[in-house]
Amino acid sequence: MQLPARFNTLAPSVREALTGDLVEVRGLSRRALVTDRSMLSNDVILILDGWAFSYIAFASGARQITAIHLPGDLLFPRAAGSGDSEYGTCAVSNLLIGTLPDALVGAGTALENIVQDARVQNAAILEAWLANMGRRDAYARTAHLLCEMHTRAILAGLTANATFQMPLFQEDLGDILGLTPVHINRMMRRLREGQVAKVGFGRVDILNLENLMAIGSFDDHYLHPAGGQERGCCQTNGAAASRCV
Amino acid sequence: MQLPARFNTLAPSVREALTGDLVEVRGLSRRALVTDRSMLSNDVILILDGWAFSYIAFASGARQITAIHLPGDLLFPRAAGSGDSEYGTCAVSNLLIGTLPDALVGAGTALENIVQDARVQNAAILEAWLANMGRRDAYARTAHLLCEMHTRAILAGLTANATFQMPLFQEDLGDILGLTPVHINRMMRRLREGQVAKVGFGRVDILNLENLMAIGSFDDHYLHPAGGQERGCCQTNGAAASRCV
DNA sequence: CGTCGTCTTGACCAGAATCAACTCGAGTGG
DNA sequence: CCACTCGAGTTGATTCTGGTCAAGACGACG
Numbered sequence: 001m002q003l004p005a006r007f008n009t010l011a012p013s014v015r016e017a018l019t020g021d022l023v024e025v026r027g028l029s030r031r032a033l034v035t036d037r038s039m040l041s042n043d044v045i046l047i048l049d050g051w052a053f054s055y056i057a058f059a060s061g062a063r064q065i066t067a068i069h070l071p072g073d074l075l076f077p078r079a080a081g082s083g084d085s086e087y088g089t090c091a092v093s094n095l096l097i098g099t100l101p102d103a104l105v106g107a108g109t110a111l112e113n114i115v116q117d118a119r120v121q122n123a124a125i126l127e128a129w130l131a132n133m134g135r136r137d138a139y140a141r142t143a144h145l146l147c148e149m150h151t152r153a154i155l156a157g158l159t160a161n162a163t164f165q166m167p168l169f170q171e172d173l174g175d176i177l178g179l180t181p182v183h184i185n186r187m188m189r190r191l192r193e194g195q196v197a198k199v200g201f202g203r204v205d206i207l208n209l210e211n212l213m214a215i216g217s218f219d220d221h222y223l224h225p226a227g228g229q230e231r232g233c234c235q236t237n238g239a240a241a242s243r244c245v
Numbered sequence: 246m247q248l249p250a251r252f253n254t255l256a257p258s259v260r261e262a263l264t265g266d267l268v269e270v271r272g273l274s275r276r277a278l279v280t281d282r283s284m285l286s287n288d289v290i291l292i293l294d295g296w297a298f299s300y301i302a303f304a305s306g307a308r309q310i311t312a313i314h315l316p317g318d319l320l321f322p323r324a325a326g327s328g329d330s331e332y333g334t335c336a337v338s339n340l341l342i343g344t345l346p347d348a349l350v351g352a353g354t355a356l357e358n359i360v361q362d363a364r365v366q367n368a369a370i371l372e373a374w375l376a377n378m379g380r381r382d383a384y385a386r387t388a389h390l391l392c393e394m395h396t397r398a399i400l401a402g403l404t405a406n407a408t409f410q411m412p413l414f415q416e417d418l419g420d421i422l423g424l425t426p427v428h429i430n431r432m433m434r435r436l437r438e439g440q441v442a443k444v445g446f447g448r449v450d451i452l453n454l455e456n457l458m459a460i461g462s463f464d465d466h467y468l469h470p471a472g473g474q475e476r477g478c479c480q481t482n483g484a485a486a487s488r489c490v
Numbered sequence: 491c492g493t494c495g496t497c498t499t500g501a502c503c504a505g506a507a508t509c510a511a512c513t514c515g516a517g518t519g520g
Numbered sequence: 521c522c523a524c525t526c527g528a529g530t531t532g533a534t535t536c537t538g539g540t541c542a543a544g545a546c547g548a549c550g
């Protein structure tokens with residue numbers, strides 16, 4: 001069992017625990033649902049290879065993608081939803097996943113920290129997405145997403161340069177960013193014409209990363225564990241938010 | 246120490262653990278920052294009385310509120326942020342909070358389940374907000390938020406009917422919903438003129454709850470622990486999402 | 491009484507949605 | 521082998537939701 005590159009820095013004992021605790025490793029094909037089987041428990045799903053995304057689908061037909069999962073990411077499935085909204089997770093590309101049973105992941109286990117960190121990380125990304133949607137226009141939003149995916153692709157060991165695979169349709173991107181596919185297309189054109197990034201054929205080529213980051217006012221700190229090396233670093237925050245005094 | 250109504254159903258032993266573990270109970274005044282002191286650890290903050298919200302503030306001056314905290318809610322502070330975004334939590338009204346030390350909240354403690362549930366709940370709300378912003382127009386979004394706050398006010402024991410205090414400015418509501426204060430105002434007028442809800446003076450009066458829920462296509466399941474009574478209930482999900490086959 | 495902060499309203503503008511058509515490549519079947 | 525379909529991407533024309541700008545109302549407070 002080859003673990004995702006994300007885990008390369010872990011202590012061998014933890015890597016072994018992770019590998020050993022995996023049950024029900026299985027492959028899924030493009031666009032298959034991953035959350036139909038593991039739903040009856042608090043088991044955690046580990047992405048071993050490929051991409052997936054989680055979404056909320058409304059009865060109206062609208063869909064909001066709430067998370068993208070890359071190799072090494074952990075996924076905490078939710079009950080299938082009720083009323084006019086359905087929760088789900090589905091494979092973007094061909095996908096290899098494993099299940100970590102509830103019991104092996106909770107209090108006092110070797111994996112506790114990993115799982116906890118993943119929860120915190122997932123929440124941080126969700127907050128960043130919320131801020132992205134609420135407070136940036138379509139162009140900046142698109143740029144920000146590309147920056148995030150680029151950084152995460154590097155962290156997942158999927159690339160070392162400015163090119164990576166991103167097997168999402170423009171319609172998917174729209175459902176991530178709260179835009180229509182047509183408008184995603186226009187934003188992509190704008191990025192292309194500005195020599196900032198080329199997106200298409202399931203691939204992203206970043207032509208001018210600095211520029212892209214500026215457009216999306218991207219700051220990667222939310223993708224890294226708190227405070228760099230030290231966990232929970234402190235800094236007195238004199239400035240604070242101007243509106244909260 | 247009077248615990249929020251949310252905890253009334255807990256076993257007495259857990260209530261005692263909760264009360265006993267609280268350190269540094271303190272009061273804050275309107276609009277004071279709560280995250281400046283507890284930031285140096287993974288301590289958890291419990292809202293004892295009053296409202297608070299967490300936000301991300303951009304260098305540009307824009308702000309996105311990422312969570313509203315009511316009495317009984319738990320809050321997991323994040324480092325103060327860097328680059329062009331600042332994270333923070335501030336008191337909406339006068340606020341009483343307590344701190345639960347990291348060590349008393351982790352693996353094997355009496356509070357483990359409570360804390361875990363709170364994390365899951367916080368994530369569920371965040372996802373609902375994301376979907377709200379991404380896939381509903383301003384009117385529906387506003388209605389949805391009012392429904393959520395109403396349900397949560399009931400769960401927090403702050404009201405038993407269709408009226409409750411909500412000490413947020415229209416500017417705050419805008420920063421929750423990704424709208425301008427002017428447009429929030431228009432949506433409030435529309436709700437008022439449609440005899441659906443009256444919002445103002447720090448108070449919400451829901452005149453027609455059924456209608457309000459319909460406008461916001463509100464479904465409260467995400468505010469309740471998984472599956473109602475049973476934890477992690479299973480239901481085979483034949484329908485699934487139409488676009489993920 | 492004047493100032494300040496919040497709410498309110500109207501007029502106007504712009505960013506994104508909508509609608510509709512066309513391109514292009516991959517399959518598919520006659 | 522070619523016509524056909526189908527799905528995804530691309531583009532333009534038009535509409536409309538929500539933003540921007542600016543002014544006034546109103547209550548709290550010094």
